[in-house]
Amino acid sequence: MINEAMLTLGKEPSSIRELFAYGLERKAQIGEENVFDFSLGNPNVPAPDAVSAAIRDLSEMPPSSIHGYTPAQGAPSVRTAIADSLNRRFGTDYTMNNLYLTCGAAASLNICLKALVVPGDEVMVISPFFPEYRVWIEGNGAKLVMVPARESDFQIDVPAVAQAITERTKAVIINSPNNPVGVVYTRETLEQLADALRAADHPIYLMSDEPYRELVYGGKEVPWVPAIYENTIVCYSWSKSLSMPGERIGFLLVPDTVSQANDVYAAICGAGRALGFVCAPALFQKVIERCVDEPTDIAAYESNRTMLTEIMDEAGLEYIEPEGAFYLWVKSPEPDANAFAERAKKHELLLVPSDSFGVTGWVRLGYCVSQQVISGSREAIIALAAEYK
């Protein structure tokens, strides 16, 4: 009677959210300090003081000037501030007309897909990949085409991408710094990818999903993708960089160099309207205008990364050293990552099995958690690993 596809989606929540819900229940049973919950990507570093200060300032202003509708694309002054900031950082010359503000990265990605694809199109993703990509790609009637990352270093396997291109390939989604692996795509990788995409006999859009752009360690370069491949649309969110994932604020950037740029931008406006977004939250648009150059505090994540990788070394578990984002990708000591994650639960360790990311045999640990969770998890991780010795 009702829409079965939506019912299925609603009844089978993402494995990440499911594990998170289990964790909440378990914490209520045995105490928060006894559950080592690495399930979510909910930043534990608080939003910077500048965000709270901006909110306080704005709350003193005439409410009608703050809480009213903005244009669907976002307030002009906010879009201009973002364009100026990008131009300062990347030597570009964007204007507000290249920017469309969204309710976060999920909205950015789904709006962009809805604007671009028609049923039967193919959209390529690099596995392992963020599981909701599948929901949005297939929800818009396109086919998800999965290309595994290079096994040695989890960079993009460009020859495999080139081979997977067909006449129906509409777009490729990349995510760097990467969730779940933590890899940052090198300039060389991106240049090779650009060449492969340009070699196709029709324009292929590159959707660069960048919520972790500012979260990198040791000054690692995160190349500005539109400067490498002209047909790039940037899908951004401040959820992680300013630690406010609940506020739903991000953007789509359509550079003038994009194929049919004006039409793509117009179709994005149409898709936002069709999906029911109306405008990005108005107060947080204005918070962004004031905080667009606020630095991201990565010190806590960096120290968490060190602590957690040292524990893994001690436990003898294999992992990929993250260059960015706040996830540790750990090899399951048995082929079935679900079985490993179930066994981990007995040690009160909540790890996300890799299957929903499109690969088998790994688990993801989100280390955007307190130091107590990490130090507390040490014995559990060592005991878990010992079961496989």
Place this chain on the structure above:
Amino acid sequence: MINEAMLTLGKEPSSIRELFAYGLERKAQIGEENVFDFSLGNPNVPAPDAVSAAIRDLSEMPPSSIHGYTPAQGAPSVRTAIADSLNRRFGTDYTMNNLYLTCGAAASLNICLKALVVPGDEVMVISPFFPEYRVWIEGNGAKLVMVPARESDFQIDVPAVAQAITERTKAVIINSPNNPVGVVYTRETLEQLADALRAADHPIYLMSDEPYRELVYGGKEVPWVPAIYENTIVCYSWSKSLSMPGERIGFLLVPDTVSQANDVYAAICGAGRALGFVCAPALFQKVIERCVDEPTDIAAYESNRTMLTEIMDEAGLEYIEPEGAFYLWVKSPEPDANAFAERAKKHELLLVPSDSFGVTGWVRLGYCVSQQVISGSREAIIALAAEYK
């Protein structure tokens, strides 16, 4: 190449938004005080002090407790506060499990439609109706079936609704207090509608779109629709009642009495996920928790209504006396409302022609504007009407 339907939607913005954009341009040319802009439903009454105070208070709290992800359905404490408030007002016994928080009424409506309909279904609307209904109904693959309101008083023409029901009728959308006409559906109308829907040989959902519930004049009763028809889903938004349309916060209420209530709620969760909403803006969820019983300030709208209807009387223009909301529905003195609205523009009057609301021969004036706009418009309205004498 890209999605043509989205391109068309994006290139042909709603006539309301288009007129609003024209108004901004015109104000820049000849001064804000010389343009009488009745195009939008952007409340001019500021958000209550309690909203600003709540925002200020929340900005003093630990940011992680405020700006993090909430469950997709909304924070439990917020949903409980809303359920409690509804229960106090309407003698119901809802719990947080009946509520799903949304990014405003547009999201509420589109999520609900996506959860309910399958391609080929029919969704009924009462004309004149809010133009975006068409975008969301057709965008979800359903057919919009338009039933004109009763000519005498713009109440629902229930016999016409009954006659329009087919085996594919999945839902009926009603909007009371009504945009654009300002009518409030009586208990009698709703009881007759309920009987007509119950007489169908399959369950028909009634989607009650209620952003104007609190905006009524003279203590007019706005009946609680789920108490009259068991198969009602309420689509709510605080955009108008708390004057914060830019903040995108509202809810869907699925009472237990709704046909397949658990599945409908699950499908709503699925639809929100598929559309990319993730969760309603977190700070404003918490603002609502604190302001859910805040009264709506309708005094300014009531005085605007009086001023504007007096001007119409003086000009000799026919209109429907609004019982609620903040729109005046005025009969065009020539059959073509677009021609009338164009002529109005020459007097710097921005009126929305009725065609996009599904009827011909009327214009809508949003009187959620300053008193200066209304008093300033007097001469222009009288001069415009005089052209038809």
